[in-house]
Amino acid sequence: MSDHKPEKKAKPPRAFGWVAEYADDNKLLEAARKVRDSGYTRTDAFTPFPVHGIDEALGIKATVLPWFTLCAGATGTCIALIMQWWMNAFDYPYIISGKPFASWPAFIPVAFELTILFAAYTTVIAMLGLNGLPKFSNPMFTNPKFDRATDDRFFLWVDSRDKYFNTEKVKSLLESTGPISVDEVREDDSPSEIPKMIFSAGLALILLALVPGAIVLRMRAARSDQPRWQVFFDMDFQPKKKPQQTTTLFADKRVQRPPVPGTVARGELELADPYYLGYDPDKTAALEATEATRMVAFNAQDGAAAAAAAPSANQAAAPAPAGAAGEPNYAWLTEAPIEATEELFALGKKKFETNCAVCHGYAGYGDGLVSQRATNLAQGYWLQPTSMHEDRIQKQSVGRIYYTVTNGKGKMAGYASSLTPRERWAVVLYVRALQRSQNASIEDVPEPKRAELSSK
């Protein structure tokens, strides 16, 4: 490197115009106005503190920076709103707090933050860009007098790249403004290579950065009889219970708690509402409670006396027939919890004919196509589907029929998965209508229509 230096020194450093030094800001302002009025635009001033009016004196035009800020802010707002809408309402719709997918009030804080973020970063970056920063060297620095620009001296620089620059004219112009000194601004000719020490320091830093990783790798590979090193002890060992564990907090020592009586867990309404069940679960629970009480009383007594007493007690307490074996003893709904309308009738008819009629037949006599075919094959193990006009079925409450539709009976599968509760109730009501139609008397026909029937 040393043998290159003389060559460089042989070339005289480039000049970048003239700089004048002033003792106070008033002189500087005066000079700046004079230079501005002479038509020079590539000028700059350097002062120890912000000088009011220097912009106007130098003829600096209003900056376009606010437009960068405004546009970036508006961009931030739009990006935030579109992003959130796209994520929450379009790409991955997910119910949060029961709010609509596109919840604009919830989007506002993020929109606000992004507006500020975009505007602030853009302002700083654009400010640096407009000022030509970062700039690691300035020809001004070559003049030792310039150090006092941060202390008690004011400088005015006319750049040689100005359109009207003329060395002699500018020099005499500056000299006429009463400066302390006028100097030529010379290029900084100090070596521009990056000092070797910086590379060495960088290398040392990189090597140091590898140390933690090396320690971790070594610990993973090596054996140790020390206890394990817990970095986040309270995260590894949290004071909480997991399912199936025991606790001393509750008398039954169970960690998992049963639901509070009289409450319905979220999403489990269908287990508690007669509309979904066909029976009233509360009343049913009361019914079963009396049965359970009897059972306890029965078991509490000893031997044959109890056995003898039991039937009579049973008959006394439950005079109504408990029904065939396996018949659930529930508090069935006797009224459909849904209003019977023409529309519901049509729905019930449609669903019945789609799902039920293949076995039970269109009129409900248990003579559907499947049944006919099975009977024809006469394979012996086919059970005729139940006719809906049997006395037993006619006496069943709507709730009981609904229960059968929902859960199935015998060979018949439940239809809960293919029919909605509303559709099931529609089918139940349609079954009721079928029963009525097949066992009708002339009184059921409206008065004006009776003549039509009897004439046939």
Add this chain to the structure above:
Amino acid sequence: MAANTLNDNVTMPASWRAKAPLLLAIGLCGVLVSLGLFHFGSSPENEATGFRMFFHSYLANYIYCLSFCLGALFFVLVQHVVRAGWSATVRRVAELLAYTIPFWAVLFAPILVAVFTNHGHLYEWSKGAGEIPAIVEMKLDYLNPGWFLFRAVVYFAIWCVAARLYFRMSREQDETGSTEITLKLQRWAGPFIIMFALALNFAAFDWVMSTDAEWYSTIFGVYIFAAGMLSFFAVMILTCYMMQRNGRMEKYVNTEHYHDLAKFQFGFIVFWSYIAFSQFLLYWYANIPEETLWYKHRLDLSTGWRPLAYLLIALHFAVPFLGTLPRAVRRNKNLLAGWACFILVVHWLDMTFLVMPNVGPASFMMLLGHFVCWIGMVSIFLAFFMYRVGETPMVATRDPWLPDSLAYQQMPM
């Protein structure tokens, strides 16, 4: 340049002062006419509705005027506590505005009437235990007429003492030019700000928020404060503008001062929106019945107040935000005066939104009566202001900060 020798007329035109009695008469008539309109507009089967509408409308318009007078007081205190130099030329206007607060204390009487007649025309809690929701009954230890009156007296005492001190001392300085006075006022500004803030916060709870006592919002005082400061800067800009149109204060108040007032006004547009939205967002998100009740009265489609909510978003935030954003607007006093008028109208809409939906669904007669009451209350405010100003110079001409203020320049662009 000695500031107090500026050759400028700083007194209010005599023709304005002469109109004060007329304005006061118009104002009182306006308030009475609104009572008639409300009575006429209420349904015959429920005569109480007329009184309910009147007292609510009176309260909304009363708070409308009082809020910017309180804003003026806060402005004066803050200028002293931060030792602001720029505002010396306009501070007297704020001192005069603040010193109208003792007059407003007198006009608080109708609100006390509503409280002590126990009909619950304005505050349901004033009916006392037995006739009000259980949740309000639990608040009766705080919300009861005697304690309410006591608190109101304390609030007004704090404000009146502060307003009187800062006005009187500033006037004394007009005579003596003593720097000691400024130093003394600076010392007292801190404690007064604390008392002012507490009084304003609780006054907002007592007077405005308790019209719907089942509901509460801890940010409500700040909301009223934000609205009051915003409208104060509008009143300030408009006062300076009108004075200058009549050849007053021309040398004292310049573009730099307008620019700063406009920046504050802009700042409080954003601050109001921030507070209003913060309150809404939390209640909307949590969606708890007793917290959303207030918004239900205002946003439920059946009440007819919902358009006003959307109008506030547009007119109290979006439009003035963009409108007063450019530097060119802030340095143009004609445009600024226009925006100040705009702000004063939307401030009325805001106060309407706070109070009136508690009466019930919006109706034409209700809005008409409310509008007439507003005109009346603004006339009363103008009369108060004229009386208060009298021949007082509208610039503190011997304030030690005045040379600073006159030499003041914004950062260039």
